[in-house]
Amino acid sequence: MTTTQPTPDVLRQHAEDAYADELAALAAVDDRPRPPSWHLSPWAVATYVLGGDLPDGTRITPKYLGQRRLVEVAISSLATDRALLLLGVPGTAKSWLGEHLAAAISGRSTLVVQGTAGTQEEALRYGWNYARLLAEGPSREALVAGPVMRAMETGAIARVEELTRIPSDVQDSLISILSEKTLPVPELDEEIQARPGFNLIATANNRDKGVNDLSSALRRRFNTVVLPLPDSLEQEVEIVRTRVTALGASLELPADLASLSEIQRVVTVMRELRSGVTTDQRTTIKSPSATLSTAEAISVMTNGLALAAHFGDGTVRADDVAGGLIGAVVKDPVQDRLVWQEYLETVMRNRREWSDLYRACRDLG
Numbered sequence: 001m002t003t004t005q006p007t008p009d010v011l012r013q014h015a016e017d018a019y020a021d022e023l024a025a026l027a028a029v030d031d032r033p034r035p036p037s038w039h040l041s042p043w044a045v046a047t048y049v050l051g052g053d054l055p056d057g058t059r060i061t062p063k064y065l066g067q068r069r070l071v072e073v074a075i076s077s078l079a080t081d082r083a084l085l086l087l088g089v090p091g092t093a094k095s096w097l098g099e100h101l102a103a104a105i106s107g108r109s110t111l112v113v114q115g116t117a118g119t120q121e122e123a124l125r126y127g128w129n130y131a132r133l134l135a136e137g138p139s140r141e142a143l144v145a146g147p148v149m150r151a152m153e154t155g156a157i158a159r160v161e162e163l164t165r166i167p168s169d170v171q172d173s174l175i176s177i178l179s180e181k182t183l184p185v186p187e188l189d190e191e192i193q194a195r196p197g198f199n200l201i202a203t204a205n206n207r208d209k210g211v212n213d214l215s216s217a218l219r220r221r222f223n224t225v226v227l228p229l230p231d232s233l234e235q236e237v238e239i240v241r242t243r244v245t246a247l248g249a250s251l252e253l254p255a256d257l258a259s260l261s262e263i264q265r266v267v268t269v270m271r272e273l274r275s276g277v278t279t280d281q282r283t284t285i286k287s288p289s290a291t292l293s294t295a296e297a298i299s300v301m302t303n304g305l306a307l308a309a310h311f312g313d314g315t316v317r318a319d320d321v322a323g324g325l326i327g328a329v330v331k332d333p334v335q336d337r338l339v340w341q342e343y344l345e346t347v348m349r350n351r352r353e354w355s356d357l358y359r360a361c362r363d364l365g
Contacts, residue, residue, distance in 0.1 A: 015103035025058040037155035037197025045104040077223040083200040088227035091293020094203040106156040111147040115162035138187040155197030163202040178221035244301045255309035288336040300324035322360035
């Protein structure tokens, strides 16, 4: 079984560093056809993302727990001339999956543009070293390549996070890059042509629709894969357990998740509140404004792990997760608080096995 130890002086390693042993083990046994410039075959990339056992006994840990077919569609898209758009509500592991796909395909996941309302066209194309530009005039040495341009030059995967947060006119600068696979540099009267292996992974949230919606021309350049929330309680609990265990190890938190009961309860609360109905389908409840995604459940449990480690006996209990749970649900101090109080008194209070969590939440107001 292959294990990778975190680097002591780095809080979070890039995927290609954290799982370097697994990537090397896969490369050693991977004899299937590889698209140009890919470090692994599509089969090996899928195995890296979804997990599995290699013939030599090496255990590949799953990075994404979800439908295999969705991952296969995403990988096959990147093997074509179509870019990949990972779409879903916040917390569905879009960035996480994109990072691991880039790490497995190109061996690096760091060619990233973080989309914001202030992202300018230079971030997606190129900029200039203005000191050299003023002193020497336009030249290749004065040009500062952005992540997408560097990916084109090296035949690698570039990533654009939160594409729909980028202004529409800036988004459209990607059209010629994705369709023609070229980046004109009119100041130098030349163009950058993408090398084989170049492609782009973008992420966008469903809840951002209408903020800076993609133009039809840009949307046609992408193959869209919608990442859903986990299908079942058990699957979501396993995702949270896996991530919290890894985060606890990287943060060196001496706490114990000996029982899954707290994770199950936190995940149950979030699933019920976001679906508007209890697990037994008997009680309809109101939903808060918060997304209550798997990522937020991970945050609640990680905070509980820290409380148990530093202010408790090292075992996560109801008192350790109550504060984080309330903070995740109550984003609007008026409307969300009413929703939470109703859930607390009509659902949680009536579950005898949840009496400790009910008391802990009620005591915090």
